[in-house]
Amino acid sequence: MTVEDVLREIKVKVKEIVPSDIQITDVEFEGPLLVIYTKHPQKFAEKEHLVRQLAKMLQKRITVRPDPSVLxxxxxxxxxxxxxxxxxxxxxxxxxxxxxxxxxxxxxxxxxxxxxxxxxxxxxxxxxxxxxxxxxxPPIQSKTVQEIRAYLRTVSEERKSILRQIGRRLHRGESENEKFVRVVALGGFREVGRSCAMLHTKDAKILIDVGLDVSSDANGSPYLHLPEVLPLETIDAVVVTHAHLDHSGLVPVLYKYGYDGPVYCTPPTRDLMTLLQMDYLKVAVADAKKTPYSSEHIRELLKHCITLNYGDTTDIAPGVKLTLHNAGHILGSAVAHFHIGEGLYNIVFTGDIKYERTWLFDPAVNRFPRVE
The missing domain is CATH 3.30.300.20 (K homology (KH) domain)
Structure with a gap:
């Protein structure tokens, strides 16, 4: 079934549930969201149960937006x-x-x-x-947060187009062949720095963290050249557990070499990651070192970044759902729980965690509905 067929089927189901006095003008995927455009947003607001009913029936995260003509x-x-x-x-x-x-x-x-x-x-x-x-x-004025928010507002139209492309790829459907799940270690295993792993299923390839070993001049990158990873256009999504450079330092490199998919993380991770990546470039230039990417690629990352709050479950690839939980490490740090298939397999990537309660953070979440 093509994406167009899926959308057609969804539109029919939406019109079956939504009362006839509410005019639906468009239904479209934008990233993991199903967006319903209507000429009667006020009636949707009056009937709060409608969105919940649609979300339950379609098993999608739904948002309702007004048609531009009624603003x-x-x-x-x-x-x-x-x-x-x-x-x-x-x-x-x-x-x-x-x-x-x-x-x-x-x-x-x-x-x-x-x-x-x-x-x-x-x-x-x-x-x-x-x-x-x-x-x-922000309770304390932050130039970084202000600039990121301002930039995302200036590229909102382009970002909408990017999210639609991501949504269509995400909902392309699953194959009927034999299912499998495998984890490929690309960096950070039995070493400190350049953390990176790939979660590979029959229908999806997902990178978890793409870090940098800042202490190494010769070999600071994960093994992104392996045949399992290339070409980068075949990667469905990237999940960043937290903002430290050993976990997020080389995410912009992906956009330099052809990746055009989403990056999922918490809102604080997006902002802190951007701050640290820009700082990394400044330090590298000051030390007369060659930089692996430029600020242009960081901006490209921001355009493709989709933030998730703790506890939100969302589809990130065919047959793969992601839920982020508190990791207790730094602001926005997350434990990534992946639910694969309809109960086929559940796997958790911890990133860096801290079990002890501190003055700033709750301890890391270590109880899940199901995990193998």
Missing amino acids: TDSKIAEKRIKEIIPEEAGITNLYFQPDVGEVIIEAVKPGVVIGKKGALLNQIKKEVNWTPRVVRT
């Missing part, structure tokens, strides 16, 4: 949003993204913006038709 003028919408949200929320910025129908609300207290059981977000959807997305204003 309220941004100046009018901004005024109304500020009237709806209490002052104590501490709104610092509002950014409107017409290409995806989203308004990004930066606030000191995101919980106040959301309201009890999402009441204020639903009110915003009903009254201005924009889909609100709430992000926390």
Whole structure:
């Protein structure tokens, strides 16, 4: 079954469940999400059970967005949003993204913006038709976070196109041949640095971490030249457990040599990883060393980066679901749990972990519904 066939089937099921007074204009995959565009977002907001019902039936993560034709003028919408949200929320910025129908609300207290059981977000959807997305204003001003968020806003249209390509590849379907699961060690096994492994199934190839051995001048890269890995275009996804360079330092190299797929990590890992990679380039240039990639490739990584919160389960390749859990190592560090097939196999990659509770972090999660 082709992706077009899958989408056609999904559209039929969506129209069976959604009431006839709610007009659906488009249904499309964007990364791991199934996005439903409608001319009546306010009615979706009133019937909260609809999205849950669709997600349960289709077994997909679903988001509803307004059709561009029904969006309220941004100046009018901004005024109304500020009237709806209490002052104590501490709104610092509002950014409107017409290409995806989203308004990004930066606030000191995101919980106040959301309201009890999402009441204020639903009110915003009903009254201005924009889909609100709430992000926390950093308690300490961070130039890195500001620049990353600003860059992602400037490339939002290109990113939408990238996510659609990723979504179509992700939902290409599974083969009926014999199933297998294998792990290929590419670096960081019985050594410190250049951590990298490949999870290989009949239908998918996933890299877990692509690190750098900063202490080695001659052999600091994982074995990315092995025939199991090449060509890089055959890799379905990259998962980064945390931001330290021995786990994330060479992810941009993949985009230099042809990879154009997604990178999955937590939101703090995305920001910290970018900071450390840029710092690595500055130090290498200052020491007159040849750099393996440039800032252009870091920007390409950001365009393809899909962030996941702890506990969110999402499809990342045909027959493979990923859930990230707290690893207790650094901010945003994660234990990656992979569920392969319909109960075929479950495998966990820990990255770096800490079991002890500290002043900053909870201990690493080590209990899972199922793991072999």
